Amino acid sequence: MSLLAVSNLTKHYRRGGKTVIAVDDVSFHIEPGETLALAGPSGSGKSTIARLVLRLIEPDAGAIEFEDNDFLALGGAALRARRARLQTVFQDPLAAFNPRATVAHVLDDPLRIHGIASRSERPHRIAALLERVGLAADLAPRAIHEISGGQRQRVAIARAIATKPSLIVLDEAVSALDVSVRGQILDLLLDLQRQERIAYLFISHDLGVVRAVSHRVILLDAGRIAESGDARAVIDAPQSAIGKALVAAAPRLKRTTQDAS
Amino acid sequence: MSPLRRFLRTPEAVAGAILLAALIAMALIAPLLFPGDPQAIAGPALLPPFQDWSLPLGTDRLGRDVLAELFHGARTSLAVGLAAAAAALAIGAVVGTLAGFAGGLVDEVLMRITDAFQTVPSFLLALAFVSVVGPSLGIVVAAIALGTWTGPARVARAEVLSIRERDYVASARAIGMHPLEIAFREVLPNALPPVLAMSSVIVAAAILTEAALSFLGLGDPNRVTWGGMIAEGRAVLRTAPFLSIVPGIALVLTVLGVYLAGEGVVETTAVRRSLS
Ligand SMILES: Nc1ncnc2c1ncn2[C@@H]1O[C@H](COP(=O)(O)OP(=O)(O)O)[C@@H](O)[C@H]1O
Ligand SMILES: [Mg+2]
Numbered sequence: 001m002s003l004l005a006v007s008n009l010t011k012h013y014r015r016g017g018k019t020v021i022a023v024d025d026v027s028f029h030i031e032p033g034e035t036l037a038l039a040g041p042s043g044s045g046k047s048t049i050a051r052l053v054l055r056l057i058e059p060d061a062g063a064i065e066f067e068d069n070d071f072l073a074l075g076g077a078a079l080r081a082r083r084a085r086l087q088t089v090f091q092d093p094l095a096a097f098n099p100r101a102t103v104a105h106v107l108d109d110p111l112r113i114h115g116i117a118s119r120s121e122r123p124h125r126i127a128a129l130l131e132r133v134g135l136a137a138d139l140a141p142r143a144i145h146e147i148s149g150g151q152r153q154r155v156a157i158a159r160a161i162a163t164k165p166s167l168i169v170l171d172e173a174v175s176a177l178d179v180s181v182r183g184q185i186l187d188l189l190l191d192l193q194r195q196e197r198i199a200y201l202f203i204s205h206d207l208g209v210v211r212a213v214s215h216r217v218i219l220l221d222a223g224r225i226a227e228s229g230d231a232r233a234v235i236d237a238p239q240s241a242i243g244k245a246l247v248a249a250a251p252r253l254k255r256t257t258q259d260a261s
Numbered sequence: 262m263s264p265l266r267r268f269l270r271t272p273e274a275v276a277g278a279i280l281l282a283a284l285i286a287m288a289l290i291a292p293l294l295f296p297g298d299p300q301a302i303a304g305p306a307l308l309p310p311f312q313d314w315s316l317p318l319g320t321d322r323l324g325r326d327v328l329a330e331l332f333h334g335a336r337t338s339l340a341v342g343l344a345a346a347a348a349a350l351a352i353g354a355v356v357g358t359l360a361g362f363a364g365g366l367v368d369e370v371l372m373r374i375t376d377a378f379q380t381v382p383s384f385l386l387a388l389a390f391v392s393v394v395g396p397s398l399g400i401v402v403a404a405i406a407l408g409t410w411t412g413p414a415r416v417a418r419a420e421v422l423s424i425r426e427r428d429y430v431a432s433a434r435a436i437g438m439h440p441l442e443i444a445f446r447e448v449l450p451n452a453l454p455p456v457l458a459m460s461s462v463i464v465a466a467a468i469l470t471e472a473a474l475s476f477l478g479l480g481d482p483n484r485v486t487w488g489g490m491i492a493e494g495r496a497v498l499r500t501a502p503f504l505s506i507v508p509g510i511a512l513v514l515t516v517l518g519v520y521l522a523g524e525g526v527v528e529t530t531a532v533r534r535s536l537s
Binding site: 109 | 434435451
């Protein structure tokens with residue numbers, strides 16, 4: 001069985017009398033330890049799928065199976081407990097943290113909520129998590145707004161892995177970072193995947209990054225799957241119109257794929 | 262420039278702070294300066310001010326020391342004003358946060374209740390409440406809070422509605438935090454600044470409401486209040502106007518001081534926030 005199996009997922013939004021079909025009959029699956037990328041132009045429904053999979057919003061139709069359970073059937077305390085296994089890292093690490101929080105505080109939350117460590121153990125766990133994501137343990141007492149963007153995204157990753165999830169949804173998680181920092185964060189993600197066998201739902205509009213880190217890719221267009229398959233195969237030779245347009249619009253990618261061929 | 266220095270450069274704010282400091286000082290030293298019951302008879306009745314230096318502001322109809330009453334009245338005004346405002350802000354913040362964060366039916370019901378409270382003039386509400394339950398300090402505080410929590414509730418709700426869409430709230434849900442913890446620990450503290458910014462107006466209004474209730478004889482009978490003093494003096498308004506004028510001036514200066522100092526704080530900190 002797949003780790004995550006999404007079938008016929010559909011989500012509409014009503015705005016000013018008009019109905020926007022943000023996600024239209026989308027099905028896919030993710031295997032343990034695999035990276036599945038969702039790529040597509042802005043507004044194609046990538047973030048909506050991420051929010052649906054995370055149960056931050058509810059679908060209009062479709063099913064989500066996670067770890068062999070009907071994920072949509074969960075509610076209340078059962079859902080909150082299961083969330084430990086399905087984590088997320090947002091695009092803007094500053095917006096994703098309470099503006100008053102400290103590093104220790106945001107890492108303490110998942111450990112406390114899921115009863116992973118007692119109060120006295122938690123400072124050690126927090127230090128270990130910080131070290132795991134390549135940060136110094138003495139960063140713990142600092143305020144979130146005091147540290148750099150790259151450090152913040154590492155803290156976000158530490159928070160996501162605190163509960164030992166099997167799947168992490170990364171919605172444009174590296175898009176806001178400088179190119180050099182982006183490479184380091186991607187390396188960290190790949191390293192975590194190798195060590196802990198975490199699967200990623202990797203959302204990005206940057207096909208170059210997608211090609212570098214993903215096993216498989218789904219290209220979305222206006223809420224529908226336009227094309228899917230092996231990440232390199234799809235990006236090197238896109239079949240769909242949107243795939244060709246996306247590849248053509250990525251100059252950096254064109255060069256690397258030409259170099260490769 | 263630090264907010265404190267900016268505050269000190271605003272003349273209204275400084276004037277307000279001085280008035281407020283004087284009021285607090287009066288309230289604090291009242292039992293030291295005038296030990297014993299301020300409602301006890303201290304001399305001949307209706308002694309005018311500045312006649313006898315042991316009774317600088319003279320005496321009232323029953324021969325009570327007006328200056329002692331004034332100092333003890335400051336205690337009541339300040340205590341009631343602060344307690345009522347704190348209660349109103351707390352109720353408003355909690356109701357507004359629940360309504361804004363829960364949305365749906367909870368929001369609908371809480372906002373209907375807020376509407377209902379808001380349509381009744383807050384003074385009438387306080388009046389009715391004290392008339393029914395009976396006057397005591399706690400009841401007066403509750404009565405005033407009952408009529409003033411709706412403003413903070415609306416402001417808190419509006420703020421929560423915008424905060425709950427932020428990523429950090431989604432992030433808190435995604436790690437499995439309980440909705441009540443998200444509402445009160447993650448959202449509420451960040452929704453507080455605009456709610457707290459209302460506190461000077463609310464404290465000032467609460468002090469006035471308390472005075473009005475006391476004036477109507479609905480204050481705590483065991484405490485000296487400025488409203489009660491004004492009501493007392495009204496009977497002899499022609500012959501001894503100072504009995505009403507003295508507490509009246511104290512009331513005006515207090516309300517002015519609270520308002521100016523509060524606005525000064527809001528203004529100087531708001532500027533800092535918009536600059537950073
Ligand atoms: N909360 C919302 N209300 C109304 N429309 C929305 C909402 N969220 C997303 N949409 C619409 O759904 C579509 C897909 O959006 P989104 O999933 O954010 O795309 P992407 O992440 O690929 O840029 C867009 O047309 C967007 O305008
Ligand atoms: Mg998006």
